[in-house]
Each structure stands twice: as C-alpha cells, then as structure tokens.
Amino acid sequence: MNEIKILWVDDEIDLLKPHILFLEKKQYAVDTCKSGTEAIEAVDDKNYDIVFLDENMPGISGLEALSEIKTKKPNLPVVMITKSEEEYIMEEAIGSKIADYLIKPVNPHQILLSLKKNLDHSRLISEKTTSSYQQEFRKIAMDLAMVNTYDEWADLYQKLIYWEIALEEIEDAGMMEILESQKTEANSQFGKFIEKNYKDWFDSDEPPTMSHTLFKDLILPEVKKEGPVLLVVIDNLRFDQWRVLEKTVGTYYRKTKEAPYYSILPTATQYARNAIFSGLMPSEMERLYPELWKNDTDEGGKNLNEEAFLRNQIRRLGLDLKWEYHKISSLKSGRHLASNFASQQNNDLTVLVYNFVDMLSHSKTEMEVVKELASNDKAYRSLTLSWFKNSPLLEIIQQAQRLGFRLLITTDHGTINVKNPSKVVGDRDTSLNLRYKTGRSLTFEEKEVYAVKRPKDIYLPTINVSSSYIFARNEFFFAYPNNYNHYVSYYKNTYQHGGISLEEMIIPFAVLEPR
Known part of the structure; x- marks a missing residue:
C-alpha cells in the first residue's frame, strides 16, 4: 500500500507531537504547519491525501484556509478541528464540503477513525458488501429452490436488485458475475412459475395486483383521500431504475407505501398501459370498446385512446372526480406542462404519462451512440437518472410538492x-x-x-x-x-x-x- 500523506495544520502543533508519533507508528507520513497561509502553500507544493485543519488560528482563519484549499484542490478531504461548538461554524464548514468535523481536545483514536472513514471507506465498504453478499448468496440460492408465490417472487427480485446496485458501487467484477448467474437462474425459474400459474390468476380469489386491477386496487384508495393526487406513469420503468430515481424524488417527497405489481402479458405498452387505464383485460377492451381497441395488425397508434379508456373506467366505478390526463412525448410538451402546472391544483386527480424510458430503449436499438452509453444495466440506470435529474418531469414533481399533491409513481412494464x-x-x-x-x-x-x-x-x-x-x-x-x-x-x-x-x-x- 502506498504511504498515506497527511498535512496537519495547527498554531499549537508542538502540543500535538504525541498524536503525530502515534500516526507515524501506524505508517502514516505527517507534515505539519502552524498557519492557514503555510497550509495553502504546502497544498500547492505537495500532494496530500488528507488535511487536518484547526479552525481558530492567528492570521487567516481555518474557514478561510479551507475555502482556498478547496478552490485549489476540490477533491482533497479536509477534516476541520475546533474548540468551538457554535452552530454557524459547523454550518460554514459543512457547507464548504469538509470530510469530517472534530471538537477539541481530540485523541489519537478519533484521528485514526477519521482517517479510516475518509481514506479506507471504499475498501471497508467493498469488503463488507462482498462478505454480506457471499452470505446472502446462499440464502438466495435456497430461496430460488423454494419460492412458489407471486409475493415471494416480488421479494426475491427486489433482493437481487438491492445486491446488484450495492455490488456495482464497489466494482467487484467477480461478485457481479456471480450475481448475474443468479439473475439468469432466477429468470429461468420465474418463467416456469409464470407458465404454471399465470392463467389461474384470472380465476383466483387472491390474485396479484395486475395492470387491469392497478387502478381499482392501489390508485383508487389514494384518490379517495383528501387532497389532490398526481399519478405519474413513466413508461418502461424497471424496478432497478425506480430505485436510482427514488433518492432524487426523496428530496421532495417521503415514500409512505410501495407495492410491487405484475404487468399483464404481453408486457407491451398497447396491452399493459391500456389495461391500466381501462381497468380491463385486452379481450374485454376489444369486446366492450371496439372503437378504442387496436390489435397488432391494425393500422395506426395503439395507445391513442388512454384518456377515453380512463374516462370509461371512472364512469364504471361511479366516481365523481375532477381530473385531467396528459401525455408527454417530447421535451417541448414536458416544458409546457411544467410551466403551467399550477393550473392542475384544483383537480382531484392529474394523470401524467411520461414517455422517455421507452424512447431511450428504442434509441439503444437504433443509435450506435446510445448503444455505447447504455451498454449494460448499470449504464442504463445511470442514463435514466441523468435524464430524470434534467427533465421537466422533475420540475413538475417539485411543483407538485409545493402545491401539496400526493404523488403516485408507477409504470406499465419493464424491459430486459x-x-x-x-x-x-x-x-x-x-x-x-x-x-x-x-x-x-x-x-x-x-x-x-x-x-x-x-x-x-x-x-x-x-x-x-x-x-x-x-x-x-x-x-x-x-x-x-x-x-x-x-x-x-x-x-x-x-x-x-x-x-x-x-x-x-x-x-x-x-x-x-x-x-
């Protein structure tokens, strides 16, 4: 392991000699200086792995030195050490993106813990994640042999997603290969489960929530509560993609319920999304609304009548709602709705279908550059998150939060x-x-x-x-x-x-x- 270089800045550095000797015995290389000015010069002259910086020094203050150091080397971890517990100093330091904050008097073990946390963090996380997955691997393997209900399959799939995202963070190719083999085996077993059980779900007393029952089972109870509801249907949104979007949404909203549900077959937009809005299976849509339903071989768009299907379902359920439906298929239409979203605040229900992930998946097929950008599931998730953070949809969600909307997020089906x-x-x-x-x-x-x-x-x-x-x-x-x-x-x-x-x-x- 390369020697770790520490810069320790304190106007009373001589009193810290025992601390420095302790670190040197642990094979750390420690340089010292007594002022913020010296610290800035030292950082200019030499590459350090971490800086311990006293806040209260004569001349320029620790906070001023911190600002200069971060301007020169924004990724250099700086640990602020101070006698003061005043809140404004902590806020200033944290706002300047310090790596840690210690209150004097510090002991050598506090310093060592801070070093481990900031410099060995990735390695420690990697070792812990790998060890935990190795234990979980055996449990998942046993579950795969036993799982036999739709709820158990939903739980198992979410476990696989959890580990997939955790392992991608540590970039352990060997562990990822093992997980991929588990996913492949899981999909093989899941296919057999669907073939054996799918047909029976339609006659079951306790079927899973599926596309055609989603509105009645999960959306309607929320609409009946007090206050406006924004239902966002993001096309093609897989569970793993939702997991990476969730953190950004969580800045504005607190999740109170999550209920995995099953897309009907075929897991295609014209079947699954029309089933959501109509509350009917495809053969029922064809029989009851032949003017709205289109088969695969029919000319024209297959999802042009979602609003009419939803209107009929609301009428069948006897609901007296003020509602609007919007479909966003371009940046221009997304921006237009974002700029006028306040007009929705008097609705009981605002339905928003957002077509982006579908366009992304089709673009991956048709455009070489997108094939490169989304070459695997990790890259596909990353591209989805990047789009979301810069999209009108996020603006709409921010406005919905300010206007007090309850938010429902779902999709019509995933992709593989x-x-x-x-x-x-x-x-x-x-x-x-x-x-x-x-x-x-x-x-x-x-x-x-x-x-x-x-x-x-x-x-x-x-x-x-x-x-x-x-x-x-x-x-x-x-x-x-x-x-x-x-x-x-x-x-x-x-x-x-x-x-x-x-x-x-x-x-x-x-x-x-x-x-």
Whole structure:
C-alpha cells in the first residue's frame, strides 16, 4: 500500500507531537504547519491525501484556509478541528464540503477513525458488501429452490436488485458475475412459475395486483383521500431504475407505501398501459370498446385512446372526480406542462404519462451512440437518472410538492437486455414484436417460450380463429431464419419488452407524501 500523506495544520502543533508519533507508528507520513497561509502553500507544493485543519488560528482563519484549499484542490478531504461548538461554524464548514468535523481536545483514536472513514471507506465498504453478499448468496440460492408465490417472487427480485446496485458501487467484477448467474437462474425459474400459474390468476380469489386491477386496487384508495393526487406513469420503468430515481424524488417527497405489481402479458405498452387505464383485460377492451381497441395488425397508434379508456373506467366505478390526463412525448410538451402546472391544483386527480424510458430503449436499438452509453444495466440506470435529474418531469414533481399533491409513481412494464436469439417462423400477418408473437401457424423453439394456444384463456384477443401467442423467456428474442445473422447482430444487447422476465413483469407502484 502506498504511504498515506497527511498535512496537519495547527498554531499549537508542538502540543500535538504525541498524536503525530502515534500516526507515524501506524505508517502514516505527517507534515505539519502552524498557519492557514503555510497550509495553502504546502497544498500547492505537495500532494496530500488528507488535511487536518484547526479552525481558530492567528492570521487567516481555518474557514478561510479551507475555502482556498478547496478552490485549489476540490477533491482533497479536509477534516476541520475546533474548540468551538457554535452552530454557524459547523454550518460554514459543512457547507464548504469538509470530510469530517472534530471538537477539541481530540485523541489519537478519533484521528485514526477519521482517517479510516475518509481514506479506507471504499475498501471497508467493498469488503463488507462482498462478505454480506457471499452470505446472502446462499440464502438466495435456497430461496430460488423454494419460492412458489407471486409475493415471494416480488421479494426475491427486489433482493437481487438491492445486491446488484450495492455490488456495482464497489466494482467487484467477480461478485457481479456471480450475481448475474443468479439473475439468469432466477429468470429461468420465474418463467416456469409464470407458465404454471399465470392463467389461474384470472380465476383466483387472491390474485396479484395486475395492470387491469392497478387502478381499482392501489390508485383508487389514494384518490379517495383528501387532497389532490398526481399519478405519474413513466413508461418502461424497471424496478432497478425506480430505485436510482427514488433518492432524487426523496428530496421532495417521503415514500409512505410501495407495492410491487405484475404487468399483464404481453408486457407491451398497447396491452399493459391500456389495461391500466381501462381497468380491463385486452379481450374485454376489444369486446366492450371496439372503437378504442387496436390489435397488432391494425393500422395506426395503439395507445391513442388512454384518456377515453380512463374516462370509461371512472364512469364504471361511479366516481365523481375532477381530473385531467396528459401525455408527454417530447421535451417541448414536458416544458409546457411544467410551466403551467399550477393550473392542475384544483383537480382531484392529474394523470401524467411520461414517455422517455421507452424512447431511450428504442434509441439503444437504433443509435450506435446510445448503444455505447447504455451498454449494460448499470449504464442504463445511470442514463435514466441523468435524464430524470434534467427533465421537466422533475420540475413538475417539485411543483407538485409545493402545491401539496400526493404523488403516485408507477409504470406499465419493464424491459430486459436481450442476448440470445430464438428462431421463429410465422405467416405474413404475424406481429413484429421481438419478445412476443401472435399469429397463425407459428413454429418456434418450445423450451424458449411460453406458448398459449387459446388466447381467451389469458384474456387476449384473437386476430384470427387459429391465432396463438408465444412469449419469449429469459434473455431470448425472436428472430426469423431469413437474413438471420444481420437481424441477430442488430438486436442483440438491446432492451426489449413483451415477454416473460422479472424485469418486465414485476414493476413498481409507490405512494409519496410531500415533505
């Protein structure tokens, strides 16, 4: 290990000789000086790992020296040491981004603890995280063999997300590889669970909350409470992406409830999001509202009637609400709503569909630069967070907080990074999605899909009498035999949706109160 270099600044430095000897015995190299001016010159001349800085010195004060040091070397950790416990000094020091704050008299062990905290922090966190995951790995492996309910799968998936985000912080490639293998195994088992149980959920007395019951089960109880509600549906938002956005949202809102729910199949916008707003399964939408529903092979946009579907659901539920619906698909429309959001404060319910993550996933398919920027799940999360922090959506959430809105955040389905092609053959009317297909005479690899020969069993419409559906499992995506290699090369390592995976089906719903 390289020798750690410390600069200790105190006008009574001679009295601290025992402390300095203690640190030198611990193999730290300590330089000393007696004034803020000397400290600034020393930092100019030499590279230190950390500075201990007395606040109360003759000449320029410790706070003034701190400001100068931070201007020259903003990433250099500075520990402020002072006799004073006055609040304004602490606030000044903390506002100047000190690494730590110690009150005199300090003992050598306090200094050592501060060094460990600031210089060994990453290593200690890494060791603790790795050790904890190694213990948890065995528990997750046992859970995978036992998990057998939709609630248990939601819990297990959130555990995997927790460790994925924790391990990415320490950048341990070996541990990440082990976790990825666990995720792959989990998705394989989850696919079998869905194939065995999904059809029965529609006749169950206790089904999970799904797309078509989300409004009645989770949104409606919040709307019935006092005060305005802002419902934000961010398209394609996976649970791991919500986890990284949550911290930013938490600056303005306190989370009071989180309820994972299940997207219906196909995990595609025209099915899942229309089901949210209509409160109906796709075959019911087609039967009751043929003028609003569009099948895969129909011309035109498939999600143009969400507002009408929601109006009909509100009417069916007998609700007397003042509500508005907004769909944001561009920066311009987002800014327009942000600048006029105060007009929503008299609504009982404001519904906001925000299309960005969907555009991001499609851009990853179509644009090489986005493929580079979102090459894996970690980068995909980072790109989503960067967008959110600079988006009109964050401005809207800030305004909603000031106006006292309760905030509901959810999505329609997630996405998965597809890696393995699965050959499929269909007729000219077969749907085009890469993670599900519907059509006649489909030929496919049975082990790689969940096949539904009678769509009405899972409340899906049939385009033709002999139509069936197939859903890709795990990380597979459908590819036709003709022009196979080009097709596979183009779509491999892109984010797709429509099939069966933890990432696509188990998705977030959160209730937040303004801070």
